Amino acid sequence: MPAPLAPFPRSRRALLAAGALGLLAALAPGAATAQEPIRIGEINSYSTIPAFTEPYRKGWQLALEEVNAAGGLLGRKVEVISKDDAGKPADAITAANELVASDKVAMLMGTFFSHVGLAVSDFAKQRKVFFLAAEPLTDAIVWxxxxxxxxRLRPSNYMQAAMLAEEAAKLPAKRWASIAPNYEYGQSAVAVFKKLLSEKRPDIEWVAEQWPPQGKIDAGPVVQAIAAAKPDAILNVTFGPDLAKLVREGTTRGLFKDRAVVSFLTGEPEYLDPMKDEAPVGWIVTGYPWQVIDTPAHQTFLKAYQAKFADYPRLGSIVGYSAMKAAAAIIAKAGSTDTDKLVAAAKGIRVDTPFGTVTFRAGDHQSTLGAFVGTIAVKDGKGVMEGVVYRDGALYLPPEADAAKLRPAD
Known part of the structure; x- marks a missing residue:
């Protein structure tokens, strides 16, 4: 009779049991990735335009915190891997490639400058990666x-131009001049504003234009050239430090005295606040008067933002927050991080933002986020917007079917 087998030592039995359980877990569908976070690749010009992008970063950080506090997405936490493109298309493409190839992100999000956004959009097309363009305003990116x-999230050049042209058409001015940065955003903004205003007012003429390099304006010669043309009104598309230099030089030389000025973006706190009491009174602008927006959605956002950062939001904060909320909504609706499913989910999706609910149109992939229009005043030593009205972006876009015809075949 053979001797009975010696029992396994207790520690060995436990080890084998643990190994069996581990094998079963490894064979379970999706077990290997169940706890891995969903990664979103974020690219922006942090070192180049910090006045906008730092509040933008705070915005998406707040939204990310809220998403994860609510349980994340698809049963997983969400992680953002962020990279700086330095305002250069080549750097943005390098960043995008690293995010997709090495970090295995589910989608790309962000960018500020229009030419950078276009470069990342082309990368997304070539690599078949979902890209949510947060800020770049050129119409080309969706048309x-x-x-x-x-x-694209932000109201485009066409949308903001339509809002401003609506106000500009009411002015008696017939002779117009333009000042804009000489790159995709400035060129696109001027072209569409001219088109839309001329349709409303065939009697106007454009008598001068100046195209300073972005970030390197020599304001003296620009102001001198515009003044020499004796326009009745001026379209301005400069922003950031260039805007401050233009305002200071133009005010000193009397360029803006008794002249109407219509200006993209000037009412945004990131550009208006640094000018303090030098803010250009009377300019018709788009912007973000955070102090006077009393809708429940905005008040909820404002309280959360101030509680987290002990600071007031800028327009960049709205863009960053809304972009992250949109990205989360798209993934949740898709029920997957598969690119084709994300694209399908994004078409026609409705997303809640601090400015209200917006729709990403299926026909041209443009969101209906709007903008505030008003005039600049100085109160208590700082620039503010007054006479403010929110313009619903849906009302300032071509019909969806017409816009779809502006796009190349997918």
Missing amino acids: DKGNAYTF
Whole structure:
């Protein structure tokens, strides 16, 4: 009779049991990735335009915190891997490639400058990666250079130009001049504003234009050249430090005295606040008067933002927050991080933002986020917007079917 087998030592039995359980867990569908976070690749010009992008970063950080506090997405936490493109298309493409190839992100989000956004959009098209363009304003990103994988949040040049042209058409001015940075955003903004204003007022003429390099304006010669043309009104598209230099020089030389000025973005706190009491009184602008927006959605956002950062929000904060909320909504609706499912989910999706609910139109991938229009005043030594009205972006876009025809075939 063979000797009975010796029992396994207790420690060995436990080890084998643990190994069996581990094997079963490894074979369970999706077990290996169940706890891995969903990664979103974020690219922006942090070192180049910090006045906008630092509040933008705070905005998406707040939204990310809220998403994860609510349980994350698809049962997983969400992680953002952020990279700086230094305002250069080549750097943005390098960053995008690293995020997709090495970090295995589910989607790309962000960018500020229009030419950078277009470069990342083309990358998304070539690599078949979902891209949520947060800030770049050129119409090309959703129209003549649009693609299946790119969606845009901010109200475009066309939308803001339509809002401003509506006000400009009411002015008696007939002779107009323009000042804009000489790159995609400035060129696009001037072209569409001219078109839309001329449609409303065939009697106007454009008598001068100045195209200073972005970030390197020599304000003296620009002001002198515009003044020499004797326009009745001026379209301004400069922003940031260039805007402050232009305002100071133009005010000193009397360029803006008794002349109407219509200006993209000037009412945004990131550009208005640094000018303090030098803010250009009377300019018709788009912007973000955070102090006077009393809707429940904005008040909820404002309280959360101030509690987290002990600071007031800028327009960048709204863009960053809304972009992250949109990204989360798209992933949740898709029920997956598969690119084709994300694209399908994004078409027509409705997303709640501090400015209200917006829709990403299926026809051209443009969101209906709007903007505030008003005039600049100085109160208590600082620039503010007054006479403010929120313009619903949906009312300042071509019909969706018409806009779809502006896009190349996907």
